[in-house]
């Protein structure tokens with residue numbers, strides 16, 4: 001599938017396995033989510049545009065590449081996406097940060113919006129939307145709809161674990177969005193949880209139940 005990228009790096013795979021383990025507590029879970037975000041960001045930002053800039057080294061002046069264009073926008077989908085923000089900011093400290101608050105309705109499994117704010121202007125920025133879990137794809141589709149309604153064009157969606165149903169829904173709704181996925185799992189269960197998955201990402205990051 002064009003624009004869908006699966007991470008095969010052993011460090012990412014190893015850390016995802018630790019994340020899945022039900023014995024992994026909140027503190028370690030948070031650290032792992034952040035570390036995985038760093039590694040996934042490194043892969044996902046491979047195609048950021050660069051331009052030659054004049055730099056004076058202690059030896060001489062040279063032209064050397066630097067990232068060009070407007071600052072990146074990082075947009076976590078609340079709550080669980082927050083766990084990935086610091087990992088991405090480690091790579092791109094000057095990025096602007098927006099927020100999209102969505103919560104799945106427990107009966108319909110469809111997302112309900114409760115808070116959204118994006119950096120402005122957003123049109124020319126590369127936007128990294130973050131959510132550890134891509135399950136039915138409802139939240140991701142709604143988040144990308146919102147970003148596009150506000151003028152966002154260059155969108156990357158980073159998720160740590162995805163179900164095939166979610167990848168298909170997001171790709172079908174937004175084929176232009178680049179989807180970066182740490183691991184593709186088997187399926188969704190009847191409650192629309194990813195299997196084998198890792199359980200409820202928000203609860204595990206924030207220690208709630």
Ligand code: PRP
Nearest residue numbers: 078079080103104135136137138139202
């Ligand atoms: C989880 C997860 C995603 C969404 C994925 O959030 O973090 O946002 O579900 O499911 P979907 O692909 O079927 O839409 P949740 O709604 O549980 O909210 P939370 O992060 O506040 O716990």
Ligand code: URA
Nearest residue numbers: 135193194199200201
């Ligand atoms: N949200 C989660 O946190 N986990 C899942 O498996 C599905 C949606």
